[in-house]
Amino acid sequence: MTDLDRVIHEPARLRILTILSGVSAVDFKFLLSALALSKGNLSAHVERLENAGYVEVLKSFNGKIPHTEYRLTAAGREALANYWSALDRIRAGTGR
Amino acid sequence: MSPLPSTYKPSQTDDPREIAKWTRVYAQNRTLGVAVFLLIFLVLSAAIGGFSSGAERASHNGNTVMLAVCLSGLIVALAVLIYLSVPAWGFRRMGRIASALYAREGRVTVTRTWAPGRGRLVTGLGLGFGACLLASVLLGVWGYLPDRYMQPVSAVYMVPFLVMLTLLQRPAIGWITLLWPALYGLHAVLIVAGAPIVFLGTWSVLNMVIPTIGYGLLTSLLGHMFNRYALHSVKQLARTEPSGDDRREGGT
Numbered sequence: 001m002t003d004l005d006r007v008i009h010e011p012a013r014l015r016i017l018t019i020l021s022g023v024s025a026v027d028f029k030f031l032l033s034a035l036a037l038s039k040g041n042l043s044a045h046v047e048r049l050e051n052a053g054y055v056e057v058l059k060s061f062n063g064k065i066p067h068t069e070y071r072l073t074a075a076g077r078e079a080l081a082n083y084w085s086a087l088d089r090i091r092a093g094t095g096r
Numbered sequence: 097m098s099p100l101p102s103t104y105k106p107s108q109t110d111d112p113r114e115i116a117k118w119t120r121v122y123a124q125n126r127t128l129g130v131a132v133f134l135l136i137f138l139v140l141s142a143a144i145g146g147f148s149s150g151a152e153r154a155s156h157n158g159n160t161v162m163l164a165v166c167l168s169g170l171i172v173a174l175a176v177l178i179y180l181s182v183p184a185w186g187f188r189r190m191g192r193i194a195s196a197l198y199a200r201e202g203r204v205t206v207t208r209t210w211a212p213g214r215g216r217l218v219t220g221l222g223l224g225f226g227a228c229l230l231a232s233v234l235l236g237v238w239g240y241l242p243d244r245y246m247q248p249v250s251a252v253y254m255v256p257f258l259v260m261l262t263l264l265q266r267p268a269i270g271w272i273t274l275l276w277p278a279l280y281g282l283h284a285v286l287i288v289a290g291a292p293i294v295f296l297g298t299w300s301v302l303n304m305v306i307p308t309i310g311y312g313l314l315t316s317l318l319g320h321m322f323n324r325y326a327l328h329s330v331k332q333l334a335r336t337e338p339s340g341d342d343r344r345e346g347g348t
Contacts, residue, residue, distance in 0.1 A: 015115060015334045022116030023123050023206050030202030034119075034327075036335045069203065084113065 004090075007052045008083045012037060013045050017054060017080045020072040025058070028068045046070060054079055115333045122326035123204040124270035127319030129194025134312045136180065138305070143173040145301075201327065208268035221260055228253035243300045244287065247307055251284035254308075272319045279311040 008014050015035060020026055032042055049055040054076030058069040072080070147170035154162035180186040195203070232249055235241040241249060258277035262269060283306075286293055295302040 015112060018112055018115040019119045019330070019334065022118075022120040023204050025203075025205045025207075026119070027203040030204050033201055034330050034334045036331070067203075 003086045005079055005083050008079060013049055016045060017076060020070060021080055025069045025071045112333055115330055118326045118329040120206060122323055122330055123206045125272060125319040125323035126194050126198050127316040128197045129190050130316040131313055132193050133190045134309050138309050140173050140177045147173060206268050208265055225257045244294050247303050248284040248288050251281055255281045272322055276311050276315040280307045283307045
């Protein structure tokens with residue numbers, strides 16, 4: 001467990017990063033519907049990922065309606081790849 | 097694009113790493129906008145045909161009111177058709193239709209890798225396609241191209257055009273789009289081989305409508321079905337029970 005990133009290890013955050021890793025950008029609405037989290041929960045998780053430098057937040061307006069999109073940063077991509085590698089090592093029984 | 101380690105096996109269907117794949121499949125197959133667009137084209141084509149024959153009959157009978165109505169309708173339908181056929185306007189409109197259709201689900205994008213100089217390639221492709229289309233129509237009108245071979249001849253430029261259109265938009269759209277040119281080409285081969293799939297007389301218009309709009313509709317509907325399946329898979333894999341960490345962070 002020692003080499004698993006604690007920010008990513010939380011299930012909801014891991015899933016947010018995994019969703020972002022498959023595409024270029026995703027908006028708040030999609031994450032909300034895919035993960036079935038409350039708005040507050042989702043915001044808190046995304047904020048934590050943003051603070052860790054794993055997610056980039058892009059705010060814009062659709063007319064007068066605010067629109068928020070998220071992108072995985074290079075650091076986030078690397079951290080996620082490292083996380084899966086570490087998890088695989090643990091599963092294979094080679095991890096510490 | 098997905099940072100999956102080499103030890104990852106795609107067959108692990110309950111693995112959360114599958115979420116990345118299905119999200120991508122979902123984003124690449126939001127094809128319902130194409131179906132709506134093709135239906136609009138079908139309606140416009142039918143309207144143009146209807147107004148043309150209506151105008152011809154009205155002119156023959158000396159009914160000036162009906163002639164004016166039919167000609168006005170014809171001009172409007174043609175103007176809309178031309179507007180939608182210009183890639184810069186039509187594609188933008190199609191994008192808006194797709195966005196509106198999937199608006200409830202939020203926005204997911206896969207950016208296409210648009211290398212410098214591709215704009216000129218797209219323009220060249222469009223002009224080449226237009227020239228080929230015009231040439232085959234003129235050959236048909238002048239009687240050099242029998243109805244029976246209209247579709248096989250059109251496949252010579254239509255199939256590469258549709259394939260290029262898909263390749264140019266990759267990875268923003270999925271491989272399923274290639275089904276359209278594949279079916280179009282197969283249809284042409286079957287006609288040349290003598291298969292009884294050629295419509296004659298008043299139904300001869302279907303020789304072009306089925307491969308162009310019919311296969312396009314079929315492809316976009318299959319794409320949409322794949323999109324639904326992908327969304328279902330994403331939700332199934334991504335929905336988790338709130339953990340203790342969730343509660344500590346002030347969630348419900």
